Amino acid sequence: MRVYSDAAKEHFTNPRNVGTLSEPDGKGSDANPSCGDRTTITLRVSSGRVSEIAFRTFGCTAAIASASQVTELALGRPVDGAWALEPADVLNALGGLPPDKEACALMAVGALRAALLDARVRT
Amino acid sequence: MRVYSDAAKEHFTNPRNVGTLSEPDGKGSDANPSCGDRTTITLRVSSGRVSEIAFRTFGCTAAIASASQVTELALGRPVDGAWALEPADVLNALGGLPPDKEACALMAVGALRAALLDARVRT
């Protein structure tokens, strides 16, 4: 499997933070309408940091790896720092994605921001 | 060279009766307008037989081989027998020609008949 980097394969095979938190502080989703993929992120905030986070993804390898990666990047970060995460950060952390899969990193970040926004509104 | 039979190759490489008889009893030509090939046969008749014969051909391997073959078949034959020669006789004697070259046997027989006709008219 040369299409994906080792890091992407690792995240895909052993995804981190899979699940849905019950009674989260924030919950957000993003979808790629052109392919039907979607990711939902739930998270909890304590002391201004992302203290718990979980994702669900229906989608391809890149979608799952990106979501797993973004939860790992966000976990423990101050909310502002998590908010500042860019698709490029996900791509870098994954060691890149195939060019036609880069939109998956966008979806992961979109779901994270939606969850952070939800947490900000609620709290 | 598998396209031509051994007999055709032999006649092509060592054509029999090449030339133009001076003051022949009969002289006749035939041409294949679609390819520009042409054959001229000159012959002499004595005691009702083709006693001398010669050909000239501008044309392809099959045209040359057919003309050479038809002179060989005609030489020594009674005039009627020579007249009765068919393209199939030439083809048989040559061991066949490629299908798209069978018209060459027709041209050889055409030139022979033209020469025989000319001899009949003149004598």
Added chain:
Amino acid sequence: MRAYFDHAATTPLDPEVADAMSRVLRDVYGNPSSIYSEGQTARALVDQAREDVARALGAAPNEIVFTSGGTEADNLALRGTLRARAAEGDGLVTTAIEHHAVLDTAHDLAHEGRARVTVVGVDKHGRVEPEAIERALDRRTVLVSVMHGNNEIGTLQPLARIGAIDREHGITFHSDAVQTVGALPLDVSRVPVDLVSVNAHKFYGPKGVGALYVRTGTRIATLQTGGGQEKGRRTGTENVAGIVGLGVALRIAAAKRAEESARQARLRDRLIEGVRGRIPGAVLTGHPSERLPNNASFCFPGTQGEALVVALDLAGFAVSSGSACTSGSTEPSHVLLALGLGREVAQGSLRLTLGRGTTEAEIDALLAALPPIVARLRAVSAVPV
């Protein structure tokens, strides 16, 4: 361990074919159009291959036109017929489950204004009703194109009945038999089909070479113009080594066919039963019995095809999915949608296609590896099954 379960995508070259081609590549370089010895040696090989292909199909050698593959054969069949019969009509009837080489060509012809295209649907098993074809015909129909065996779901079509209808109406009947030639008998002296697409790399021959069977008397124009090879029906210097490979591969396939297809069908059934027994919610796609002997295809709701392919690749299995998921957009397979499956179910498609090398041990290894992968992907997605 590494196991190849994608024989519908392509097959390994038969070693005998590889040897024959390597010999040609090394020793035979003449141009078949040249009349001197080197050329005629090449010509004789092309003629021999033409005879081999003709014999395997019950055809005459001059009814075989070599092409650069299945795609070109399909394009030649459709474009060539519509052009040659333009004065009679422009109706083209085909089905919703054809390969892109047929369906996209039909759409392109329609787009160009060269064909009125009618696409006939299929039942939930992917079968085309001959009556539905008949209803789609009208006085301007000149061509019907129905594939023999589907490349995704393996469903076989009733060619003989469809062909009989077409013949009655003087309509040219084309069948894309790319997936079946080699695996199932197709005898054009019995089945009333006028044009048949053949593709070497689906039966252990080389990529980039195929053939179109053209029944004597069938009107067809050429796609390419030039030097006039293949009696002007497909011009361009012949791919001599490839054509030799096609001939040898089809000869071998025809000899092995009966035994090998039965063997693969047994393994296929073991695979289908195993998957159904072990994976809840698994949907078998395609016809339960009228299917290619080597095709086992499924949808696993809650998973996405590309992810299944990658996960299985990482586990040592080469497989494929109907959902291509490239260039940023996953179009769920038009074949699966035509069966009436929902888009999301269709996205979780997995095609497992067996071949000569497939063993029972490989089937069992796959049956061990697949359920946890499906379970893991479902856990990640939590899409209710």
Added chain:
Amino acid sequence: MRAYFDHAATTPLDPEVADAMSRVLRDVYGNPSSIYSEGQTARALVDQAREDVARALGAAPNEIVFTSGGTEADNLALRGTLRARAAEGDGLVTTAIEHHAVLDTAHDLAHEGRARVTVVGVDKHGRVEPEAIERALDRRTVLVSVMHGNNEIGTLQPLARIGAIDREHGITFHSDAVQTVGALPLDVSRVPVDLVSVNAHKFYGPKGVGALYVRTGTRIATLQTGGGQEKGRRTGTENVAGIVGLGVALRIAAAKRAEESARQARLRDRLIEGVRGRIPGAVLTGHPSERLPNNASFCFPGTQGEALVVALDLAGFAVSSGSACTSGSTEPSHVLLALGLGREVAQGSLRLTLGRGTTEAEIDALLAALPPIVARLRAVSAVPV
């Protein structure tokens, strides 16, 4: 002894190319469209070949579209351009000495009502005047097609000047460089040409594979529709082994080019001088200096080309003639007629094309064998010279 003097018709496979292809045939069977390992191994080989071809032409890899040969490349260039630019115009300007793959395609497009074709003549050496091309252009012209080196007479064309004119007018410029790629440098980063046809079997690569260089930004439609390979520009499963062969062959040819072409040009000059000195009435066809390094072509009035070819074959030499003389009708070569030669002179054409294997001893053997053959055929025909 057997000597091959028909390298313009086709060339023997370079042993290194044969080995590379045989390895691929034996070991690499994945479909390049498949994302699992077997597929990506094949994909990597295709990509490597694309880079090799691009580098040899001074192009970028994504400007290379693989085809099934020179004929398809020419058809794609002409048909694809006329279709893609149909809204802008339908004018196609080409020359009287193009290969049939261009000329017949132009005529076919005209016949279909898809192109207005203007055929520009050549001088007695087969050269196209750039000014004559310019005069033939009008506001509806969308494509100019002028070959680089002629396959019969070897004359080279002033591509840079013709390309500059076309570019000025926004007209797509295609060149069939099938005879020159491999033998002469053609750098698309310097020469303003938009489409270039390439054909592996003319430079010691395999038959049945070629390429079209498509400059970035050039509008071109596809000929075949289907699975979408080659970014949709040429669909159909890739001929992986053939493409690898093309890449390796062009890499080798580019490396050998300078030295080998100079060597062949010296032998060619020896052959031309020898023929002229020994055969009365021999007519050299093509340009005296602006010609392919391996081409020596003549007419011998009083002979017929097919007979020359057969006689030389029987004497151990593989050669060819412009007059095909098949199917019962000898069409004298359109190229020779375009030079202004009479039909009967044109019928006595002989093309001798040298290659990497050609030796001085072979040249001298040919120079010994040819004069008596010409003399014999002239004696049989007695056509006055």
